[in-house]
Amino acid sequence: MNLFADIKTLVTDSLHSMQATGALPADLDFSNVTVEPPRDAMHGDMATNAAMVLAKPARKKPREIAQTLAEILVADPHVISADVAGPGFLNLRIDPANWRAVVPAVLQKGADFGRSDMGKSRRVNVEYVSANPTGPLHVGHTRGAVFGDALASLLDFAGYDVTREYVINDGGSQINTLARSAYLRYLEAHGQEVSFPDGVYPGDYLVPVGQALKEKFGDTYVDQPEDAWLEEFRNFATDAMMDLIREDLALLGVKMDVFFSEKSLYGTGKIEACLQTLKDKGLIYEGTLEPPKGKKPDDWEPRVQTLFKSSEFGDDADRPVMKSDGSWTYFAPDIAYHHDKILRGFDELIDILGADHGGYVKRMKAAVNALSDGKVPLDIKLCQLVRLFKNGEPFKMSKRAGTFVTLRDVIDLVGPDVTRFVMLTRKNDAPLDFDFSKVLDQSKDNPVFYVQYAFARVNSVMNKARDGGLDVSDTGLQNADLDGLSDDAELGLLKKLGEWPRMLELAAKHHEPHRIAFYLFDLASEFHSLHNLGKTNPEMRFWQPENPDLSQTKIALIRSVAVVLSAGLGILGVTPMQEMR
RNA sequence: GCACCCGUAGCUCAGCUGGAUAGAGCGCUGCCCUCCGAAGGCAGAGGUCUCGCGUUCGAAUCGCGACGGGUGCACCA
Incomplete structure (x- = not known):
């Protein structure tokens, strides 16, 4: 309802x-x-x-x-x-009876209360994280992961048919860098002294990969030229990194439906076919671009390249898909990847990217627009930076990776629930301050705690009532006579509950999961306020042993609050706590 | 130089795609437990929604132009 x-x-x-x-x-x-x-x-x-x-x-x-x-x-x-x-x-x-009717509806539907069919089972592909498989996930990835995952759950709740997807950038030259870095660790595993020049990945996380390579290949490649081992090491290291990333995602509670290998587009004719489609539409041509404005590279000179007419779809300039030496730019396989998603039959596409990819938005939208004849909308959500603090001081270094703070560092310190909730208390295009000391604070200053506490508090009251012999099962509470809910504070809480389905549809429509976090905070706030009225006015207490009928009425209300809190937290991927510790 | 994002209370941010007297939290001031969890609640002070012009019954919200901050502008991925 x-x-x-x-x-x-x-x-x-x-x-x-x-x-x-x-x-x-x-x-x-x-x-x-x-x-x-x-x-x-x-x-x-x-x-x-x-x-x-x-x-x-x-x-x-x-x-x-x-x-x-x-x-x-x-x-x-x-x-x-x-x-x-x-x-x-x-x-x-x-008529207040309409508001009161929310309670039995919630109790009957449970966590499904508020589910909507607005999505009409339209197939949506949500692509997120998609970190290069060159090392563990860091905080920036964490925000994108949490945002994408919550958005996917939100759309699912709103009646869309959602696919969660991760594209593995295993086709680019950074994979060669990974292979060379792994090779150094491999030599190290054989007891050689190695140094890590600029341009390779120095992180400790490659040490076990070097060990594993030694176990697999022995000393076969020890003094061999790059040609001999590069391919082999690339594949091995990429797989190892993806295992690492999957573990990281699992720690956060993120589950992907599809891991798409970018490499699978090469040598299969898919890129060529995609570009032919664009060519048939007259959108590919040979031409020369203007020199870049602003900081002009010293070695710039006009060159003829293969270009995509993205300017016809609102981009600022046409974009190269092929370099002058005949190899693809990064843009080409990315277009082909999005083409593949269109061919797989998705009705809508959503990409979650870091804010530093802002320059990429227009050209990708142009490509999807061109390939789908404007039929498949692509929404690109950019996640701003996360600034880490501890006791107000900037927090930068990681013990693990040396150069950046990893997802694991964050999870180890505060756990997945706090991480997820905090990262969703800001809209995606606003920077986020994340203070390790504040997010663990057990007080009303901390929204995570505040919402969790409301849920735990309901349970506490219900336990008390149950011990007092009251039937507080959902079926029992459904029979409660709700006419007793007449106080303004109670009606206010009922109205807030009644807003849940509407709020949810708006959040889904705008692709803004943060609205759920704010709603839950408001709902918790109204609950705490009502709870507090019982401090001074015993008639407002939820559990009144001398009046079981009224108690059941009031507890039906707060149980509904708990159900909606639980449902909302569930969409955000946060586990509600029965009691605070 | 161009594009994108942002500019709302002292601070950190919401503001439901144009609605009524712009809202929270922190901080500040003052209150409320023989109390279902005070791990909480109530009240007060605090605003030229950066500025200007425009669109209309009506603008924090839409358009144009300034100003300020961030990001990106290679045949890199």
Whole structure:
């Protein structure tokens, strides 16, 4: 159930009947009509802007339309009052019974309450992390991983058919660097003194790879030229790094459906076929680009290359797909990869990238637009930097990797739940401060704790009531008489619960999982507030041993809060805690 | 120079794609436990939504132009 959607339907039905009686002209677009919570609760339960939106096309005064609409709406049993306010707002008061009905709906559906079919099972591919397989994941990857995973879960909850995908960049030259770095560790494993020049990866994580290479190949490659071992070491090291990355992801609780190898595009004709498709559309040509503006490279000279006409799709310039020596640029296999996703039948594509890839957005959207004839939308979400602190001091070095803080470092220090929640308390395009000391703080200053605590607190009350002999099972609570929920604070909490399905659809529509984190914080806040009323006013306590019926009513409400908290945390990938330790 | 992101309370940030008197948390001031978990709650002070022009019934939100901050601008991946 989604009360806001129900009332919106009621409003549009009423508008149609106004058209039938001639109160409104027949040809009107209702798509801008909204039903939403008013900013100020004093105004009512819901407000609609229908009269103001329609005033101009209908050539009527907004207040006049609102008045007629109000008369129709109050006739409906759901609506207690409909008042015209301000320039033409229509404020609605809903029969509290409608809000109370949220409770049995939550208790019956459990964690599925709020699930939506807005996605209509459309197939969405969410590509995230996709770190180069050259070492362990670091904090930057962590944010992208958490964001992508939560977004995927959110879309799933909203009725999309979601595929979580990781593309392994195993085709580029950084893999050669990895192989050479592994070779040095291999020599080291044979007791040789090695040094690590600039341009190779010095991290300790390659030590075991060197050992494993020794076990596998013995001393076969010890004094051999690069040609002899490069291919072999590339494959071995890439596999080892992907195992490492999979372990990292597992620590975070991230599970991918597909690991796509970029290498699989080479030598299979896929890149060629993709570019031929573009060529057939007249979007590939031989040409010369302008020199780059700003810092001009010293060695720049005009050269003829194979270019993609991305400027026809809003990019600033055309982009090269082939170098002058005839090899592919990075862009070419990436286009082919997105082409592959289109060919696999996805209706929508989403890429999660680091903010440093901002320059890539327009050209990739251009390519997808061209290849799908504008039919498959591509949304690219850029995740800003994470700034790490400890006790207010910047935190930079890792014991493991030496040069950067790894995902494992973060998980070891604060655990996956805290990591995930904190990283989702900011929208993706805002930088995030992550202070190791603050995120572990057990107080209301820490949103993670605050939300978890609300859940634990509900459980605590329920345990107490259960010990007192009350039936607090979900089926038992469904039978509670909810008329006893009449206090403003209780109704406020009911309304907040009623907003959950609506909030969720908006978050899914905008690809913004952070909205869930903020909602959960608000919900927890209203719960704590209500809980506190019982401190001074015993009648407001949830568990009142002398009044089991009323207790059951109140506990049905807070149990619903716990269910929604749990569902929301579940989408974010955070495990709710029964009790705080 | 160009593109993208950002600019909201002293600080860190929300603001539901144009709605009503712009909201939280921290910090500051003052309150509330013989208490279902005070690991909490309530109240107060604090704003020219960076600035200007425009669009309209109505702008923090949309458009244009400044200013300030970040990121990216190679045949790198």
